Amino acid sequence: MLGLPPRWALALAARSLLLWAGARGLLLMAGVAFGIPQGIAVAAVVAVLAAHDTRILREGIFLANLGFSSLAPAAAAGAAALLVEMIAAFTL
Amino acid sequence: MSTVLAAESVIKRFRRRTVLNSAGLWAREGSVTVIFGRNGAGKTTLLRVAVGLAGADAGVVIYRGERYRRPRLATLAVGGLFFIPERGLLAAWFTLREHFRLLARTTRDARIDDAITTFGLETLLDRRPNSFSTGERRRAEVGLAMARGPRCLVADEPLQSLAPLDADLVIAGLRQLASGGAAIIVSGHEVHPLMDVADDVLWLHDGRTRALGRPSRASEDDEFRRAYLGPAA
Numbered sequence: 610m611l612g613l614p615p616r617w618a619l620a621l622a623a624r625s626l627l628l629w630a631g632a633r634g635l636l637l638m639a640g641v642a643f644g645i646p647q648g649i650a651v652a653a654v655v656a657v658l659a660a661h662d663t664r665i666l667r668e669g670i671f672l673a674n675l676g677f678s679s680l681a682p683a684a685a686a687g688a689a690a691l692l693v694e695m696i697a698a699f700t701l
Numbered sequence: 702m703s704t705v706l707a708a709e710s711v712i713k714r715f716r717r718r719t720v721l722n723s724a725g726l727w728a729r730e731g732s733v734t735v736i737f738g739r740n741g742a743g744k745t746t747l748l749r750v751a752v753g754l755a756g757a758d759a760g761v762v763i764y765r766g767e768r769y770r771r772p773r774l775a776t777l778a779v780g781g782l783f784f785i786p787e788r789g790l791l792a793a794w795f796t797l798r799e800h801f802r803l804l805a806r807t808t809r810d811a812r813i814d815d816a817i818t819t820f821g822l823e824t825l826l827d828r829r830p831n832s833f834s835t836g837e838r839r840r841a842e843v844g845l846a847m848a849r850g851p852r853c854l855v856a857d858e859p860l861q862s863l864a865p866l867d868a869d870l871v872i873a874g875l876r877q878l879a880s881g882g883a884a885i886i887v888s889g890h891e892v893h894p895l896m897d898v899a900d901d902v903l904w905l906h907d908g909r910t911r912a913l914g915r916p917s918r919a920s921e922d923d924e925f926r927r928a929y930l931g932p933a934a
Contacts, residue, residue: 670774670784670786671790671791673775675808676775677775
């Protein structure tokens with residue numbers, strides 16, 4: 610993933626995956642329980658992920674200091690989010 | 702001494718507030734430049750612009766003779782720059798040993814054993830950074846920087862919240878890197894230790910940078926004393 614060592618890419622992606630899945634799950638439950646419109650739920654997930662991306666990018670400073678593209682952590686996060694979205698689309 | 706890193710005429714606005722108004726900085730080969738400024742003066746922003754982690758509304762960054770409108774840290778790092786941010790450099794999921802291992806893979810002539818010994822990192826190697834104290838974290842960060850052997854080190858508040866012994870270790874590391882020819886620029890408020898290590902002092906005030914020269918000259922500057930050091934200086 611953009612030259613990022615696999616273990617580092619996997620760790621970043623796994624973390625994103627957990628957070629994305631967690632946020633998605635909570636919002637689904639909230640949506641069912643309180644009837645929150647889908648648009649608000651999606652916006653909230655995006656906000657959570659954006660905040661998380663900032664944190665990932667901050668941690669990516671170490672990788673950038675070694676010459677790895679600072680896009681690598683973001684790419685890892687994006688790939689993880691996409692995977693969860695695909696799973697959600699097929700299972701929900 | 703040639704200038705390795707410079708940021709010139711940097712303007713940065715946050716909504717309607719202009720934080721940097723034609724500010725600049727520079728780091729020279731084999732010397733330590735210290736940048737002072739009150740809280741909120743824009744030191745962190747200026748450093749982040751200089752290393753490519755923040756965009757500016759105007760200004761230019763010059764690294765080893767190359768001019769960049771908007772540099773990227775990864776690009777500058779390939780040319781030997783290393784940045785230690787104020788809020789931590791280390792990745793939470795990996796032990797310090799794993800950080801060093803990755804550094805060894807990507808750095809020719811990495812001086813890892815030296816760095817581990819110099820900064821007393823032996824007992825931290827198999828721990829994750831989120832279990833480090835502030836002093837341990839800073840020692841680890843400067844140790845990684847030293848192992849990388851940078852041509853230019855930019856460190857944002859490296860002495861913040863450090864015990865004197867840890868601060869001494871960090872200062873000694875900065876001095877050692879400079880004596881090996883690296884250009885160092887650090888920010889902070891710890892006037893005495895930073896003045897001791899500085900070759901050159903910059904003061905960020907009202908969005909602009911003032912070059913105060915050597916520490917002995919800086920501490921005699923009336924405006925700097927009045928507006929930054931305070932009456933006790």
